[in-house]
Amino acid sequence: MSSEISADRLDTAEANKPLYRQMKEDLVRRVMSGEWVAGQLVPSETALAQEYSVSVGTARKAIEELVTERLVVRQRGRGTTITRNDERYERFRFYRLHSEDRSSIYASVYLSCVPGRANAAEAKRLNLKRGAAVIRVHRLRTHEGRPVVVENIVLREDRCPNGAAIINNQRPDHFYSLLERVFHIMINRVQEKVLAVAAVEEDAETLGVAVGTPLLEVSREAFDLGGDVIECRRMRAVPGIHYLNEMP
Amino acid sequence: MSSEISADRLDTAEANKPLYRQMKEDLVRRVMSGEWVAGQLVPSETALAQEYSVSVGTARKAIEELVTERLVVRQRGRGTTITRNDERYERFRFYRLHSEDRSSIYASVYLSCVPGRANAAEAKRLNLKRGAAVIRVHRLRTHEGRPVVVENIVLREDRCPNGAAIINNQRPDHFYSLLERVFHIMINRVQEKVLAVAAVEEDAETLGVAVGTPLLEVSREAFDLGGDVIECRRMRAVPGIHYLNEMP
DNA sequence: CAGTGGTCTAGACCACATC
DNA sequence: ATGTGGTCTAGACCACTGA
Numbered sequence: 001m002s003s004e005i006s007a008d009r010l011d012t013a014e015a016n017k018p019l020y021r022q023m024k025e026d027l028v029r030r031v032m033s034g035e036w037v038a039g040q041l042v043p044s045e046t047a048l049a050q051e052y053s054v055s056v057g058t059a060r061k062a063i064e065e066l067v068t069e070r071l072v073v074r075q076r077g078r079g080t081t082i083t084r085n086d087e088r089y090e091r092f093r094f095y096r097l098h099s100e101d102r103s104s105i106y107a108s109v110y111l112s113c114v115p116g117r118a119n120a121a122e123a124k125r126l127n128l129k130r131g132a133a134v135i136r137v138h139r140l141r142t143h144e145g146r147p148v149v150v151e152n153i154v155l156r157e158d159r160c161p162n163g164a165a166i167i168n169n170q171r172p173d174h175f176y177s178l179l180e181r182v183f184h185i186m187i188n189r190v191q192e193k194v195l196a197v198a199a200v201e202e203d204a205e206t207l208g209v210a211v212g213t214p215l216l217e218v219s220r221e222a223f224d225l226g227g228d229v230i231e232c233r234r235m236r237a238v239p240g241i242h243y244l245n246e247m248p
Numbered sequence: 249m250s251s252e253i254s255a256d257r258l259d260t261a262e263a264n265k266p267l268y269r270q271m272k273e274d275l276v277r278r279v280m281s282g283e284w285v286a287g288q289l290v291p292s293e294t295a296l297a298q299e300y301s302v303s304v305g306t307a308r309k310a311i312e313e314l315v316t317e318r319l320v321v322r323q324r325g326r327g328t329t330i331t332r333n334d335e336r337y338e339r340f341r342f343y344r345l346h347s348e349d350r351s352s353i354y355a356s357v358y359l360s361c362v363p364g365r366a367n368a369a370e371a372k373r374l375n376l377k378r379g380a381a382v383i384r385v386h387r388l389r390t391h392e393g394r395p396v397v398v399e400n401i402v403l404r405e406d407r408c409p410n411g412a413a414i415i416n417n418q419r420p421d422h423f424y425s426l427l428e429r430v431f432h433i434m435i436n437r438v439q440e441k442v443l444a445v446a447a448v449e450e451d452a453e454t455l456g457v458a459v460g461t462p463l464l465e466v467s468r469e470a471f472d473l474g475g476d477v478i479e480c481r482r483m484r485a486v487p488g489i490h491y492l493n494e495m496p
Numbered sequence: 497c498a499g500t501g502g503t504c505t506a507g508a509c510c511a512c513a514t515c
Numbered sequence: 516a517t518g519t520g521g522t523c524t525a526g527a528c529c530a531c532t533g534a
Contacts, residue, residue, distance in 0.1 A: 018522060044500060055524045060501085068316075070496065076501040077532030094495055194491035196444035196462035214444035214462035243442035245493055247342055248318065266503060292519060303505045308520090324520040325513035 023052050023062040031071065031082060032225050034184045038084045042072065045080070069188070071225075085186065086177030094176070094190045096243050097218065097235065099143055106141035106148060113137045113168045115157060122154050125221055125232040133157035135164045140206065148241050150206045153233040159185060159224075175231070176222070185230055189223045194243050197236070207238050216243060271300050271310040279319065279330060279434065280473050286332045286428045290320065293328070317436070319473075333434065334425030342424070342438045344491050345466065345483065347391055354389035354396060361385045361416045363405060370402050373469055373480040381405035383412045388454065396489050398454045401481040407433060407472075423479070424470070433478055437471045442491050445484070455486050464491060 017025075027048075030036055043051065049059035063080060066072045070093075074080045085093075116136050123130040134154050141149035153175070155163055160183050172178040179185040199213040209215075215236045222231040265273075275296075278284050291299065297307035311328060314320045318341075322328045333341075364384050371378040382402050389397040401423070403411055408431050420426040427433040447461040457463075463484045470479040485491075 020522080046500090057525080058523060061522090063501095074501060075532080076530065077499080079500060079532090096493070190495050192493045192495075194442050194464065194493065195489075196464040196485075196487065198462045212460070214446050216442070216444040237444075239444065241443075243491070245344070245440045245442065247438050247440075268503080294519090305506080306504060309503090311520095322520060323513080324511065325518080327513095327519060 019052075019054050020058045020061040020065070023048075023054065023059065024065045026052075027062060027066060028071065028225060031186065036082050037184060038082050038180045038186070040082050041079045042082065071186070071188070083186075084177075085180050086174060094187070094220075094222075096192070096245060097149060097216075097237055097241050098244055099148065099241055106143050108171065108173050109140040109142055109147075110168070110171045111138040111140060113164055115164045118154075122232065126154065126156055126229050128156065135160060135167065137167060147207050147238070149235050149237045150203065151233055151235050153231060155231050156229075159183060159228075159230055179230065186225050187222045187230065188225050191221045191223075193219045199236075203236055207236070209238055213239060215239070216241060218243065267300075267302050268306045268309040268313070271296075271302065271307065272313045274300075275310060275314060276319065276473060282432045284330050285432060286330050286434070288330050289327045290330065319434070319436070331434075332425075333428045334422055342435070342468075342470075344440070344493060345397060345464075345485055345489050346492055347396065347489055354391050356419065356421050357388040357390055357395075358416070358419045359386040359388060361412055363412045366402070370480065374402065374404055374477050376404065383408060383415065385415060395455050395486070397483050397485045398451065399481055399483050401479060403479050404477075407431060407476075407478055427478065434473050435470045435478065436473050439469045439471075441467045447484075451484055455484070457486055461487060463487075464489060466491065 027042075036042055042048075045059045045063060046056055048063070049056045052059065063072065063074070067074060070083055072080050073083050114136055116134055118126060118128050118130055118132045118134045120130055122128075122134060123132060126132075126134070128134075135157050137151070137153040137155070139151045139153065140147050141151065157163060160166075160179070163183075166182060167178070170178060176187040179187060195217050197215050197217045199207070199209050199211055199215050201211060203209065203215060204211045204213070207215075215238065218235040218237070220231075220233050220235070221229045222233075224230050275290075284290055290296075293307045293311060294304055296311070297304045300307065311320065311322070315322060318331055320328050321331050362384055364382055366374060366376050366378055366380045366382045368378055370376075370382060371380060374380075374382070376382075382405050385399070385401040385403070387399045387401065388395050389399065405411060408414075408427070411431075414430060415426070418426060424435040427435060443465050445463050445465045447455070447457050447459055447463050449459055451457065451463060452459045452461070455463075463486065466483040466485070468479075468481050468483070469477045470481075472478050
């Protein structure tokens with residue numbers, strides 16, 4: 001399929017972009033289209049160079065951009081594979097909430113997972129029309145038996161067909177690994193907004209704290225390879241949980 | 249000075265590291281030593297390649313690592329310069345606190361700036377002995393006349409000789425630009441811990457909020473090129489200010 | 497063993513900034 | 516006009532993996 005148009009994948013209407021960038025963008029496209037899926041070995045740099053009619057050095061530069069974006073992993077002697085989001089060292093790539101002892105391994109308790117319609121705020125965050133189909137997940141994170149974080153997750157249903165049933169079935173600890181396995185969605189980037197709020201009645205009940213307790217609230221939007229917002233979530237954490245960040 | 253030992257800067261006891269990495273590390277050393285200071289034009293890649301007796305491609309790879317670490321900036325036709333931390337686009341590289349309207353330009357109000365001795369907690373954070381000389385800065389950030397953030401900054405005095413007087417004189421808005429200009433310290437990396445706290449009496453007074461108001465607290469350690477902690481600071485922000493983060 | 501990616505070289509041509 | 520970095524090529528040798 002792809003080899004038929006490989007003779008000149010590039011240089012048609014791609015403006016003045018350098019070859020290695022055009023090539024990189026085409027490789028991203030091939031991952032997005034599902035031609036290559038997570039964990040899969042992709043052709044070697046020499047093979048790709050031939051396919052795209054560029055020199056090995058140029059192909060290498062294209063691939064190296066994918067490495068810095070963590071889209072692929074290279075191993076000498078083995079080859080280049082599409083990054084799996086559930087590899088151990090990738091597991092908490094986006095997870096910044098930790099308890100005092102820096103352990104961040106929490107059990108998940110699913111409270112509910114139901115299909116629904118986007119309200120105005122959700123539609124705005126997900127870049128959808130109001131009333132579009134979404135999936136709502138309400139989940140608790142516990143640490144040594146105590147609830148520490150409550151999560152409200154909203155997913156685009158159009159990108160995750162039948163997602164509510166599947167999620168309810170699997171109840172995964174790590175969401176993005178499921179998105180990858182089941183829906184071929186790779187979460188590439190997230191934006192978070194952190195603020196301090198006072199616990200309301202509902203939080204007090206769910207998290208077992210007094211009303212008015214200062215909680216850490218994190219609002220997240222998660223983007224896929226194409227730059228679409230796939231998920232938005234709101235997390236509220238009890239005192240003792242903090243948000244760690246390192247720059248750059 | 250440096251050209252005398254340039255014939256073989258590399259390859260002596262540098263283990264099996266690739267040439268481009270050895271070269272890069274030596275370039276970092278030359279910035280740390282003050283041989284090259286912020287804003288300065290460094291030799292061209294061909295000149296550096298000759299000096300280090302490597303090919304242009306290898307020199308380029310060394311320099312490109314410095315670019316990704318934002319230590320230098322390259323411009324075609326002009327050359328390569330050591331990054332200035334006070335350039336406009338670098339100004340808020342480490343500043344994640346914003347108000348609702350995303351403006352993060354606050355005026356600084358200096359409350360105090362005095363030399364002192366590190367207590368146990370400060371010594372630990374700064375990796376110093378207890379009682380070591382430090383500089384303490386107490387500062388307020390205001391937005392449209394209202395206080396929004398209160399900052400407690402602690403600096404290593406040994407790396408900023410006579411720093412208290414100098415800071416008191418200049419009262420800079422952007423600390424790291426002063427560190428760079430005056431002390432040739434480049435802040436390269438910061439770690440932050442964000443949590444929610446209830447305002448105590450002191451916060452209430454300084455920030456003009458009620459005791460018990462949920463505040464956002466950010467604790468930061470700032471590292472220089474050599475990996476030493478130069479500064480630690482604690483910030484407390486009023487409601488309406490949030491912490492923005494994007495990954496990766 | 498053959499094939500992979502990692503390092504290194506030596507050249508070419510170009511767009512751009514500066515004088 | 517000169518020199519800079521940005522792109523691109525075509526080769527070389529090596530370390531490592533897997534069959």
